[in-house]
Amino acid sequence: MSAIDIVLLCIIAAVFVMALIKTIKRAKKGECCGDCSSCAYCSKSKR
Amino acid sequence: MTLKDLKIGQTAEIKSIGGQGALRQHFLDMGLIPGTEVKLIKYAPMGDPMEIVLHGYSLTLRLADTESIEICNINAPKKKSKKENKTVKESKSKHTHHHNHNHHPGLGEGGRFHEKTDKPVVDENETLTFGLVGNQNCGKTTLFNRLTGSKQHVGNFPGVTVDRKDGVIKGYPNTKITDLPGIYSMSPYTGEEIVSRNFVLDEKPNAIINIVDATNIERNLYLTMQLLEMNVPMVVALNMMDELTSNGGSIDINEMEKTLGVPVVPISAIKNFGIEELVEHAVHVAKYDERPLRQDFCDRSENGGAVHRCLHGICHLIDHHAEKAGLPLKFSASKVVEGDELIISSLKLDQNEKETIEHIVLQMENERGLDRSAAIADMRFSFIIKLCENTVTKPEESKEKARSRKIDAVLTGKYTAIPTFICIMGLVFWLTFDIIGTWMQSLTEMGVNALTNFVDRSFSVASVNEAIHSLIIDGIFEGIGSVLSFLPIIVTLFFFLSMLEDSGYIARVAFFMDKLLRKIGLSGRSIVPLLIGFGCSVPAVMATRTLPSERDRKMTILLTPFMSCTAKLPIYGFFITAFFGGHSFLIVVLLYLAGIIFGIIGAFFYKTFLFKGEPVPFVMELPNYRLPSARNVVQLLWEKAKDFLQRAFSVILIATIVIWFFQKFDFQLNMVEDPQDSMLSVVTSVFVPLMKPIGLGDWRILVSLISGFMAKESVVTTLNVLYTGGVAESMTTLSAACLLIFSLLYTPCIAAIASIKRELGIKWAFVVVVWQCALAWIAALLVHLAGLLIGVM
Numbered sequence: 053m054s055a056i057d058i059v060l061l062c063i064i065a066a067v068f069v070m071a072l073i074k075t076i077k078r079a080k081k082g083e084c085c086g087d088c089s090s091c092a093y094c095s096k097s098k099r
Numbered sequence: 100m101t102l103k104d105l106k107i108g109q110t111a112e113i114k115s116i117g118g119q120g121a122l123r124q125h126f127l128d129m130g131l132i133p134g135t136e137v138k139l140i141k142y143a144p145m146g147d148p149m150e151i152v153l154h155g156y157s158l159t160l161r162l163a164d165t166e167s168i169e170i171c172n173i174n175a176p177k178k179k180s181k182k183e184n185k186t187v188k189e190s191k192s193k194h195t196h197h198h199n200h201n202h203h204p205g206l207g208e209g210g211r212f213h214e215k216t217d218k219p220v221v222d223e224n225e226t227l228t229f230g231l232v233g234n235q236n237c238g239k240t241t242l243f244n245r246l247t248g249s250k251q252h253v254g255n256f257p258g259v260t261v262d263r264k265d266g267v268i269k270g271y272p273n274t275k276i277t278d279l280p281g282i283y284s285m286s287p288y289t290g291e292e293i294v295s296r297n298f299v300l301d302e303k304p305n306a307i308i309n310i311v312d313a314t315n316i317e318r319n320l321y322l323t324m325q326l327l328e329m330n331v332p333m334v335v336a337l338n339m340m341d342e343l344t345s346n347g348g349s350i351d352i353n354e355m356e357k358t359l360g361v362p363v364v365p366i367s368a369i370k371n372f373g374i375e376e377l378v379e380h381a382v383h384v385a386k387y388d389e390r391p392l393r394q395d396f397c398d399r400s401e402n403g404g405a406v407h408r409c410l411h412g413i414c415h416l417i418d419h420h421a422e423k424a425g426l427p428l429k430f431s432a433s434k435v436v437e438g439d440e441l442i443i444s445s446l447k448l449d450q451n452e453k454e455t456i457e458h459i460v461l462q463m464e465n466e467r468g469l470d471r472s473a474a475i476a477d478m479r480f481s482f483i484i485k486l487c488e489n490t491v492t493k494p495e496e497s498k499e500k501a502r503s504r505k506i507d508a509v510l511t512g513k514y515t516a517i518p519t520f521i522c523i524m525g526l527v528f529w530l531t532f533d534i535i536g537t538w539m540q541s542l543t544e545m546g547v548n549a550l551t552n553f554v555d556r557s558f559s560v561a562s563v564n565e566a567i568h569s570l571i572i573d574g575i576f577e578g579i580g581s582v583l584s585f586l587p588i589i590v591t592l593f594f595f596l597s598m599l600e601d602s603g604y605i606a607r608v609a610f611f612m613d614k615l616l617r618k619i620g621l622s623g624r625s626i627v628p629l630l631i632g633f634g635c636s637v638p639a640v641m642a643t644r645t646l647p648s649e650r651d652r653k654m655t656i657l658l659t660p661f662m663s664c665t666a667k668l669p670i671y672g673f674f675i676t677a678f679f680g681g682h683s684f685l686i687v688v689l690l691y692l693a694g695i696i697f698g699i700i701g702a703f704f705y706k707t708f709l710f711k712g713e714p715v716p717f718v719m720e721l722p723n724y725r726l727p728s729a730r731n732v733v734q735l736l737w738e739k740a741k742d743f744l745q746r747a748f749s750v751i752l753i754a755t756i757v758i759w760f761f762q763k764f765d766f767q768l769n770m771v772e773d774p775q776d777s778m779l780s781v782v783t784s785v786f787v788p789l790m791k792p793i794g795l796g797d798w799r800i801l802v803s804l805i806s807g808f809m810a811k812e813s814v815v816t817t818l819n820v821l822y823t824g825g826v827a828e829s830m831t832t833l834s835a836a837c838l839l840i841f842s843l844l845y846t847p848c849i850a851a852i853a854s855i856k857r858e859l860g861i862k863w864a865f866v867v868v869v870w871q872c873a874l875a876w877i878a879a880l881l882v883h884l885a886g887l888l889i890g891v892m
Contacts, residue, residue, distance in 0.1 A: 056561055056563060060564075060571070064567070064571070071749045071750075072753060074745070074748075075749045
C-alpha cells in the first residue's frame with residue numbers, strides 16, 4: 053500500500069465516521085417539529 | 100329560513116345557531132353569533148361549500164352545516180352605528196381629537212405605574228418565558244422569525260404552524276419565546292387549540308405576546324378577550340398596521356390600550372416595524388409581572404345585566420376551586436358557563452355547586468334570551484364592537500381584498516376553478532420535469548461526470564490501490580453523484596409548491612376540492628397535507644394536526660404515502676432515462692397520477708372498512724392573496740437544498756459505502772470478482788423468491804429497495820453501485836416498470852414512519868409499512884402480468 057492509498061483510506065474513514073455521527077445525531081434528535089424546510093428532523097439544535 | 104337559503108350577494112342577520120357541541124362553539128368563536136350580519140359571496144364550483152363574509156373576513160362553510168344557522172332580515176343591512184357611518188375624513192379628525200386628549204396610558208413602561216427605579220418582580224437571572232399567541236395566519240411565525248432571527252417556514256394558509264417552537268429573543272439572552280399554533284379561541288376545538296391553551300395554563304409563561312391582525316381586528320380580538328381573562332402579563336401586537344394605514348384605516352392606540360388595560364403596540368412583522376418597542380414592552384410586563392388591568396367584559400347595564408350577574412355569581416362560587424386548581428378565575432367562570440368539560444373537571448366542584456351553577460346559568464339564559472355559549476360569545480363580541488367603534492377606522496375595502504376578489508373570480512370561479520387548477524398543476528410539473536429542472540439537471544450531471552472522470556484519471560495515473568479506487572469511483576462518486584444530479588429538479592418542485600402555498604392559493608384549492616374529497620370520506624382541509632406530501636411526507640403527516648377530527652387525521656395520514664414525495668424523483672429519473680427516454684414528462688405525470696388513483700382507491704377502502712362516519716365540517720378562513728416574499732422563497736429553497744445535501748453526505752453516503760463493502764467482499768473478507776459471490780448476494784438471495792412473481796427477482800433490486808427505506812434516494816445510489824455494467828443492460832423494460840410502480844407505493848422512508856408513529860402510535864406505523872409493501876407488491880404484480888399479456892419485455 054502506497055502513501056497515497058493510506059491518505060485516501062484515512063480520508064474515507066474520517067468522512068465515514070463524520071457521516072455516521074451526523075446520521076446518529078439526526079436520528080437521536082428524532083422529534084420532528086414538522087418543519088422540514090428548516091431542519092429536516094429538528095430545529096432545536098439551531099437555537 | 101337558514102343560511103343555506105341565502106342567495107349570492109344577499110346579506111342577512113343571524114337569528115340563531117343550532118347544532119351542538121364543539122362545532123357549535125367553534126361557529127360562535129368564529130363570530131357567527133345571533134345579530135351578526137353575513138353576506139353570501141359565492142358557492143364553490145361544485146355548489147358546496149359556500150363563502151360568506153362576516154366581521155370583515157371571509158369564511159367557508161358547508162351547506163349541510165349552514166342548515167343549523169337561522170337567519171332573518173334578508174337584504175336589510177343592520178343599521179350602521181354612528182361610527183360606521185362616519186367617513187374616513189371625519190374619523191381622522193375624531194382620532195386627532197382623541198390624540199389631543201387621550202394621553203398615552205404608559206402601560207408596560209416604567210415611570211407611570213411604578214417608579215423607574217423599582218426592582219423587577221422576577222429575578223434578574225431568571226429566564227423570562229413568553230408565549231406568542233394569535234389567530235391562524237395573522238403573522239405569528241413571521242414575528243417569531245423577526246424576534247429570534249430564526250428561519251421557521253411561513254405560509255399563507257391557516258395552520259402552517261402545527262407544533263410549538265422555541266427561540267431566544269435577539270439581544271435578550273435570558274428569554275425564551277414559544278411560537279404556538281394559531282387558534283381562534285381558547286375552546287378546545289382542535290388539537291392545536293389544546294396545545295396553546297395548555298401552554299398558557301400549565302407552563303405559566305411570564306408574559307404573552309398576543310399578535311392581532313389589524314386588518315381583521317374584530318375576530319382577532321375575540322381571542323384577546325379570553326387571553327385577558329387568563330390574567331397573565333400581556334402585550335397586544337397590532338400586526339399588519341402598514342396594510343391598514345395604506346388603505347386609509349387607522350387605530351387609536353392610546354384609547355385601545357386604555358380600554359384593554361394592557362400595552363398595545365402597532366407593528367408590521369414583515370416590514371420589521373415596531374418590533375423593538377414590542378420587545379421592550381413585553382420584557383417590561385414580564386419582569387414587573389404587570390397583569391391586565393381589565394379582565395371583566397360583561398356590562399351590568401346591558402340586557403338587564405343578565406350575563407354580568409351570572410358570571411360574577413359563578414366567580415364567587417368557584418373562587419377557591421379555581422385557586423386550588425391554579426386556574427384564572429374569570430377565565431374559569433366563563434368556561435364553566437360555556438360548559439367546558441376540561442375546566443369543569445379541573446375545578447373539582449361538588450354536586451351541590453354544579454347544581455347551583457346550573458340554576459344561575461339557566462336564569463341567565465331565560466333573561467338574556469340566548470343559550471349559554473351564545474350569550475358569552477355575544478358578550479365578548481359586544482365589547483369588541485364597542486371598542487372598535489371607539490378606536491378603529493376601517494378602510495372601505497383594502498387593496499389586498501379587492502385584488503383577491505378579482506383573482507378569485509377566475510381561480511375559484513364556477514367554471515374556471517378546476518380547469519385552472521389542472522392547468523396550474525400541469526404547468527408546475529411540465530416546468531419542473533421538462534423545462535427548468537431537466538436543463539439544470541443536465542448541467543449538474545455534466546459537472547459531476549467531469550469531476551468523476553478527472554478523479555478516475557488521477558487515480559489511474561497515481562496507481563491508487565484497486566479496492567480504494569473502486570470504492571471512491573464505483574461506490575461514492577457513482578452513488579452520490581447520481582443522486583446529486585436530481586437536486587435541481589427537487590429544488591424547482593419545492594419552489595413552485597412554496598409559491599402556491601405562500602400566495603394563498605392552497606387554501607382556495609381546499610375550498611373548491613371539499614365536495615370532491617368528501618366523496619372519498621375526507622374534508623377539503625385534507626388537501627393541504629396531501630399537497631405538502633408531494634414535497635415531503637414528514638411535514639405532510641405533521642400538517643394533519645390542523646384537522647379537527649381524529650378520523651380525518653388518521654385517514655389523511657394513511658393517504659400521504661400515496662402522494663409521491665420528491666425523494667422518489669431520482670428513482671423515476673434514473674429509470675425513465677435508462678428505459679423510457681423521450682417520454683420523461685409523460686411517464687412522471689403517469690406515475691403521479693397512479694399514486695393519486697391508488698390513494699383514491701385506498702380512501703374508499705378506509706372509508707368503507709376502517710373509518711366509517713362523516714368527514715369534519717369545513718369551517719375555514721380564506722386569506723387574501725399575497726405576493727410570496729423573495730426572502731421566504733429563497734430561504735425555503737436554500738433549506739431544501741441544504742437538507743438534501745446533508746442527507747446525501749450522511750445517510751446516503753453511509754448506505755453507499757456499506758453496500759459497496761458487502762458486495763465487494765465475501766464472508767472470508769476476500770475481494771470478489773463476481774458480485775454473485777459477495778456477502779450481500781448470499782444473504783439477500785434467500786428473499787429473492789418473494790420478488791420473483793413481480794418481475795423483480797434480482798438480489799440487487801431487493802438490496803436497493805431495502806436501502807430505500809432509510810432514504811428513498813438510496814435506491815438509485817445502491818443500484819448504481821451494484822449494477823457495475825449499467826442498469827439498462829441487466830434489466831428489462833417490464834422489470835423497470837414494475838420497479839417504478841413498486842417504488843411509488845412501497846413503505847415510506849424511516850423519517851416518515853417515525854412521524855406516523857408519533858402521530859398515531861407504533862401499531863399504525865407498523866400497519867403503514869406492511870400495508871404499503873403489500874399494496875406495492877400487488878400493483879407491481881398487476882403491471883407485470885399486464886406487461887406479459889401484451890408482450891412487453
